[in-house]
Amino acid sequence: MTTWIILGGTSTIARAFARKAADRGEGVILAGRDADDLAATAADCAARGAPLGESIRLDARDPLTFGPIAERAGRISDEIGIAVFVGSMPSQEEIDSDPALIDGVVADNYSGPARLLHELAPLLEDRGAGTVIGVGSVAGDRGRIGNYVYGSSKSGFHAYLSGLRNRLGRSGVHVVTVKPGTVDTAMTWGMEKLPFLAPPEKIVQDIFRAADKKKDVIYTPLIWWPVMTVIRAIPERVFKKMSI
C-alpha cells in the first residue's frame, strides 16, 4: 500500500490524481499554498475511500517549507509515493516584458521540486522501495519561440528526473517522467484551439498505468510520442525558422 505526497496539490491534474489514488484505496497528503483548497480536496479523497487525507504547506519558492514535508514523509509507514505537479506557466509575452519572471518559473518548475526531491531522496533510498512521479511537459522536449522559458525549466526537470532515476533505481525506488501534452486545466482554459486537448482524468489514468508497469518516460496522451518524435527530429537550421 502506498501513501502519496502530492506536491502542487491544487493543480487540476493533481486533484484528479488524488481522487484516483483515493479510489484505489491509497492515502494522500496534499502539499501546496492554498490551504482551504487543499483541505477540500483532502476531505474529498477521504470520502472517496482514501485511508488518509491530509494537507501540508508547500511553496516551491520557499525552501523553508520543504523540511516539514520531508519530516512528514519520514513518518509514513506505508510505501512512499511522491508525485510532483508543481509548476507555473506565465505567457512568453509576459516574460519578454518582465525577464525577472524567469526566476519564478525556474523555481516552480525545476529548482524548487528538484531541491525538495533531493531532500527526500535519502529517505527513499533508506526505505528501499517507493515511487517518484515527476510531471514535465512536451514543451521541455524542444525550445520553441512561443514558450521556451517554461520549456527550458521543464527540460531541466526532465534531466534531473533522469539522473534521479539512475540514482534511486539502485535502491529499488522507481522514477517516472511524465510528459503531458495540452490538458484541459485552469492553466489552458480560454486558450485558442489547442491540439489533442485531453481531460485530466486521461492523464492520470496513463500516469498510474506507467507507475504500475514501472515505465520510465511516458507521453500522455500517447499521440504526443509520435508528434514529439517528429518535432525533435527537425534539424535546428530548419526549426529556427519555424513558429509552431
Added chain:
Amino acid sequence: MLWKTAELSGWGRALRGPAQLARPERASTLAALQSEVPAPAIGMRRSYGDAPLNSGGKAIDMTRLDRVLSFDADTGLLEVEAGARLGELVRIFAPKGWLPPVLPGTGLATVGGAIAMDVHGKNHHGAGTFGCHVRALSLMTPKGPKTVKEGSALFKATIGGLGQTGPIYSAKFQLLRTKGDVIVVTERRIEGWDAFISYLDASDATYTVGWIDATATGNALGRGILEEAETGGGLVPPAKRGKKVPVDAPDFTLSPPVVRAFNAAYWRRVPNAGRTVVKPIDDFFFPLDRIHDWNRLYGKTGFHQFQCVVPLAQAGALREILARIARSGLASPLAVLKRMGPGRAGYMSFPMEGYTLAVDFPNRSGAEALISELERDAAKAEGRIYLAKDALAAPETIRSMYPEHGDWLKAVRKADPGAAYETDMTRRLNLRGAE
C-alpha cells in the same frame, strides 16, 4: 485565462446562445468572480430550454467545483460543492450503503442544478423533491461562502430558484440508507389510461414510474409499462459499456412511423404477466446516461420536452392532454407518467400532488404550436409547467401557475438587486419583472 467564448445550449439544443464562460476550480476563484463580474452559475446544462443560457453575457461553469466536503458515515449527512454530479455520488456512496435522497432522470445533473430546479425523482410520491432533503446551503459572495439558514425566505427562494439568488457554492443534505447498489424492478404491461391511473394510485413501492406510449390512440390510449422498484444488495450487477451518439442523427430517425413501431415493440418487450428483474442502480435511475449525448438522436435542430403536473382531480384533463399528443403523432418514444406527492421545498418548485406527464418532441413543424396548446390545457386544469424543461412558455402562463412567485421575487430582489444573475429564461418569462 479566465474567460472563454462558448456557444451554450440546454439539453434540448433547440435554443442556443453565445456567452463568455469562466470555469473556476477553487472556491477563492469563484469568490473573486463574485466581486469582479457576478454572473449566473451553470452546471452540466441538463435543463432542456434556456435556463442555462445567458446570451451575449457571462456565465460561470461550476463543474470543476465538485468535491465532497464532508461525510458523516453514521448519519449519512453529506456536504458537497455544487458542481458534484449526482451519478458520481451514487458511484461513491451506494457501495457504502447510502444513496442521494432524490435522483432525477440523469446522473449527470449537478447538486447545484438539482437545488436550483428543485428536481424530483421516481420516489417523489414518498420522498418529495431534492430540496426537501437539503439541511444547509451556501451561496458564494465576494467575501466567501455565506450560509443560508434552513427555512428562511432566501432558502426557499434559492431552492427551485433558477440560480437567481446567486451561485450555490455548497450544500449539505441527507443521504438515504440502501442495502446495496442494485435495484429490483417489477415491470408490468398496462393496457390503457384508466388502468394506468389505478395502478399508480395503488402502488406502494418506494420508486414508481410509468413509461407511456404517447403515439397509441383509441382503446390503446395511455398504454405503457409500470415500473416499481426497491433497492437491494448482495447481487452482482452485469458488466456494461457506455455507447455514444457520434453525430447528429438524420431527421427520419424519430419520424412518426419509426416511433410508432418502436413504441409497440418496446411495450410488448414486457411479458403479459409482468416480470421482475435485477438492475445496477444507475441503469434504473439513469437509463439514458448509458448512451452519451443521446440528445443528438434528435438531429441538429434539437427537441423540446413538455412536462406538466395537474391536481389529482384533474386526471381526466391529463387524459385529454395525452389524447391531443397522440393525435398529433409528433411525440418521441420518451414519455413518462407518474403520480406525484405534495413534497416541494421552494417558492418556485414545480411539484404538486397529482399526476405528471413528460413527453419529448423533435423540434420540427407543428411541435411549438402543439406545445402551446398543451400549456393552455395544463393551465386550464390548474396544473403547472416544469421550468427545467420549458423553452417556449409565455410569461403570463407561468405567473398564473406559480402562486408563490411574489414571495420568490421579493427574496430574489433583496439577494440580487443588480439583476446580475438573470438568464435567457428569466428574461423570456419576465420572472424578475414587476409583480
